[in-house]
Amino acid sequence: MSRIERRTLFKAGLAGLAVPALSGVAAPALAxxxxxxTTARYTMTAFTYASENTVHVYDSVDATAFSLLKGPAFKPPTxxxxxxxxxxxxxxxxxxxxxxxWTxxxxxxxxSADRVNWTFLGNITIGADGVGNSWAPEWFIDSDxxxxxxLSLHYNGTPTGAFQASKITATNAALTSWSAPVPLAGIPSAYIDTFIVKVGSTYHAFCKSTSTKSIDFATASSLNGPYTIWKTGNFVTYDGEGPCLVPLDNGGWRMYFEDFRNRRFWFTDSRDTFRTWTTPALLPGLSGTVKHLTVVRENVEGGLTVPSGSRLLRSVNFPDRYWNAGGNLATTGxxxxxxxxxxxxxxxxxxxxxxRYLRHYAFRLRLDPAGSGSFAEDATFVARPGAVAGSVAFESYNFPGRYIRHRNxxxxxxxxxxxDLFHNDSSFTAVAP
Known part of the structure; x- marks a missing residue:
């Protein structure tokens, strides 16, 4: 994070998270x-353009469509x-x-016990001399x-924009005592908003470069480093900052980032250790409202079970119409x-x-015989809650955030x-023939 006045001095690139090596889109994928x-639950915390001292909490089952759980949910005493x-x-x-x-x-x-009601516990003092700014803290739970x-620390007397990526470690389970900051070796001072995950024995850090306006990916065998910069993800058309990344149901990962200059939030997915990314898409509903968010995923009780066997899929908002073999909505299903x-x-x-199986091809639904390549993933859908009780929405397995939906x-x-229109258009009931 950096002060708004200062952020304009360097076009923010994109910082992110590292992810495990995945097997691309070859099917079948690991479950x-x-x-x-059970079902996935994504909890988002963010502050907004309207307030810098209140936290809003949002909830989602698919990491795409978030609804407000409570806002404001937390405000510190000062x-x-x-x-x-x-x-x-x-x-x-x-x-x-x-x-x-700011300083x-x-x-x-x-x-909080419930993500809704929050209690202020106090401030953590960074135990080092000369710390002038303590910005953008992010949790990292190590495998041990x-x-x-x-967090990003700026020390008094150093040049503007010279932030040291550092870590502090809790020294008790109550999180009331913390170590002195330890610099992350190998991450130069021209980086900010560092976010780290561990995959196997390797630590992956994605850092926003304030000089090259890019996302530089780095790896190390120790959390403390030294990190080696090995790849740049240069989303140059987006003045991105405030990134985070979470795992998805298909084994891939989603990165969120803010288009600072245009006040928009985007997401992009990767399933091949950052070699490729999907085209960034706007975060629906919240783009232009939330700032510097973090999302955490949990698997919790719940979820939908679609009856097996022979079923007709009936539209919720056109109850006389059903899925048919032509990839249409028809009165004869x-x-x-x-x-x-x-x-x-x-x-x-x-x-x-x-x-034959129903699958998407160029995002149109159609019937095809089982095939190789991406076919299995194109023909697989995750059940999500529909717009009305008893209905279900079907999310694309290999393109999370896309749903089977009728239009025209x-x-x-x-x-x-x-x-509401989209949710109704993408909601169906599974009924006996």
Whole structure:
């Protein structure tokens, strides 16, 4: 994070997260969709353009369409609550850390049992001399269970924009005592907004470069470094900052980032260790409202079960129309056999009476015989809650955020708009033939 006046001095690139090596889109993929009786839950914490000292909490089942859980949900007694980062601790409670002021050597700390009601716990003092700014703290839980906060520190007397990526580590389970900051070796002072994950034995850091206006990816064998910069993800058309990344049901990862100059939030997905990314898409509903968000994923009780066997899929808002074999919505529907997903058995695929499967191709739904390549993933859909009780929406497995939706009486895999119209158009009931 940096002060708004200063951010304009350097076109922010994009900072991000590192992810595990994945197998691309080859099917079948390793199962990542939560099993029956559980579902993914994504919790977002953010501050907004309207307020720098209140935190809003949002909720989602698919990491795309977020709804407000409570806002404002937290306000510290004094100071700011910018850049709020959320994690769930071993005590079962949720914790926030956040930028507590434009200047100073402290960051804020708050906790909640339910993600809705938050208690201010106090400020964490950074135990080093000469700290002038303590910005953009992010939780990092190491594989050994240690709780760390990664943050950007500016020391008095150093050039403007010279931030040191550092970590502090909790020295007790109550998170009331913290170590002195340890610099992350190998990450130069021209970087800010560092976010780290560990994959296997390797630490991955994505850092926003204030000089090259890019996202530089780095790896190390130790959290402390030294890190080696190995790749640049240069989203040059987006003045991006405030990034975070979360895992998706298909084994890929989603990165969120803010288009600072234009007040918009974007997301982009990767399934091949950052070699390729999907075209960035606007975060629906919240773009232009939220700033510097963090999203945490949990698997929780719940989720939908679609009855197996022969079913008609009936439109919620056109109840006289059903899916048919032509990839349309028609008064005479096709009785599809609901089977375990071809790419993930915890999702669903739909087999027509002639043995072909419903799949998306160029995002249009159609029937094809089972094939190789991306076919299994194209024909696999994750069940999500529909717009009305008893209905279900089907999210594309390999293009998260896209749902089977009718428009002009045709079936498409469209990116959610997070509107009532879209939710109704993408909601169906599975009924006996």
């Amino acid at each position: 990542a969709v939560p099993p029956t009786g 100071g700011l609550s910018r850049d709020p980062s959320i994690m769930r601790h071993t005590d079962g409670r949720y914790y926030l850390t956040y930028t507590a002021g 100073g050597n402290q960051i804020g700390l708050a906790s 269970g240690s709780v760390n906060i990664i 096709t009785a599809f056999t609901v089977v375990p997903g071809l790419a993930d058995a915890n999702a669903y695929s739909f087999r027509a009476p002639d043995g 009486l045709e079936l498409w895999a469209d990116l959610t708009a997070n509107t």
